[in-house]
Amino acid sequence: MSDLELPKGITIHRDKLRIAFRPPNEKNQWKRSLGIPPTKANIKAAEQMLNAIRRDISLGQFDLSQYFPNDPSLKKDERMLGPIIREHFIKAKKGRVKGSTHNSYSIRAEWVIENYGHIDAANVSPKEAMELREGIISKSPSPEIATFRLWLIRFAVTRAVRALVLEEDRFGPMLDSVESKSKALTLEGLRKGIEANEVFTIDEAERIVKACSSENRKRLVTFLFWSGLRPGEAAALRREDICLPYIIVKRTLTQYGDEQSPKSGRARKIYLPSSARLALEQELRSHDSERAWVTSLGKPYTSSRLFTTKHWKRILDKAGLAYLAPYTTRHSFASWMLKAGEPESTVAAHLGHTDTAMIRRVYGKFIPDAKPVWTLDDPKKVEIVKNSMISKS
CATH class of the missing domain: 1.10.443.10 (Intergrase catalytic core)
Structure with a gap:
């Protein structure tokens, strides 16, 4: 076993192969046991999996459930905004809209996931919800694109509530459409109130x-x-x-x-x-x-x-x-x-x-x-x- 050469990111833990990777917006590496012994064939398979995970992370498409469907953390992860959007928007829209439209939806959804997928939708605070809205508006090239990004979050969150993944929609009016000439639903407007x-x-x-x-x-x-x-x-x-x-x-x-x-x-x-x-x-x-x-x-x-x-x-x-x-x-x-x-x-x-x-x-x-x-x-x-x-x- 000591003669085996382990690629970077792969270790042996309790006589089983374990891989390490860092998902987006995470400070520390995640370590996951593969539950298989450290043979040459298994090490090669582990390296292929790790490379696939790294590729998905670089493309902003990483989904833990695809690689570790029984991972204990998924119970919490499924309430994060990223998995919610993938499951209840991207996946839900597939087959319901044209292929080209679905590709366009997916590209815009991945932008939201990359920037805000780490938010815990089950425990988001009013302040965090306002900051999400303000961030999307400021980073979007137009009110229409900002509105679409907010809408896809609302669509996904609403379906997650129906599926009992979330108890309630905690974002409230922070996902409403953007009216370019009205400040009623901007961060500043909500703090000051309507005049x-x-x-x-x-x-x-x-x-x-x-x-x-x-x-x-x-x-x-x-x-x-x-x-x-x-x-x-x-x-x-x-x-x-x-x-x-x-x-x-x-x-x-x-x-x-x-x-x-x-x-x-x-x-x-x-x-x-x-x-x-x-x-x-x-x-x-x-x-x-x-x-x-x-x-x-x-x-x-x-x-x-x-x-x-x-x-x-x-x-x-x-x-x-x-x-x-x-x-x-x-x-x-x-x-x-x-x-x-x-x-x-x-x-x-x-x-x-x-x-x-x-x-x-x-x-x-x-x-x-x-x-x-x-x-x-x-x-x-x-x-x-x-x-x-x-x-x-």
Whole structure:
């Protein structure tokens, strides 16, 4: 045995061959026993395996489970962002999209894995999630590419929650789309919270609705303002989810057309104020589609992008208002609820947040000192909100 020549990275431990290698983002080497005796043939096989591992590491494609499927550390490793993206995005998309599209997806996913695959998705802190978002935005050449990278993480994490690999999605709104002209979901914006000039007042919302060119659009914008749903949740809403005055938010539609669970990973039942109910009822009577909301051509939306930037800007220009992203309809609704005195827990549950921490951090400036239990369904209280918020005009 002493006459055997061992290549670098291969040792003998307890009469068995052991290899050593350093995965990406690891300070120390990993040592793994191969469980085979140190014969010349086995040493050659060990060297081939080690070279393959080193090649995968250099290409950013290393997956421990491919070489050591029964490794005890895999229970923890499967909750790391890298394995989650490989298993629940790259592997999940194979066969569901064209080969060329899958190759493009894989290249972009590997970039995320190389830079952020070491993050423990099961225990990521709010600060780490914000830093991930800020890092992806700063390193991406455009908001569109940053949005895609954030989306693929959300897709993978959502599927991991469904597969019970993760208990919950701990990234929250840190994986939302990037709006180049809105700071509401940047690291700085979330730390400072949303300002009064970063939401629409009720008067401004009414002007926006009037500026829409069709009745279909007017109903949709009204619903978005008065339901607080994310655009993707509105696009994915089905007739079977509706039992007015309540709806069940079971799913969302991504900007790439994938239907998946809401960001929280679970469905929620919400109450619709009268303005949202009326708009929804009128829309349902206007078509026979299974989806609640359809385009002006009567076809279901194929993504969460209900408005192009150009179209939305044209509506705001007609209303005489400065540009704020379409997602601002949701922020506006949240600010109205808080201004009307709704409890923070009620607002959090309606928006789909697991607790009130996000509400306080993002919408804290709209929380009044006194908290009478009012409702936006009460016309008198709506007038109070109207009069307390000055239009930007």
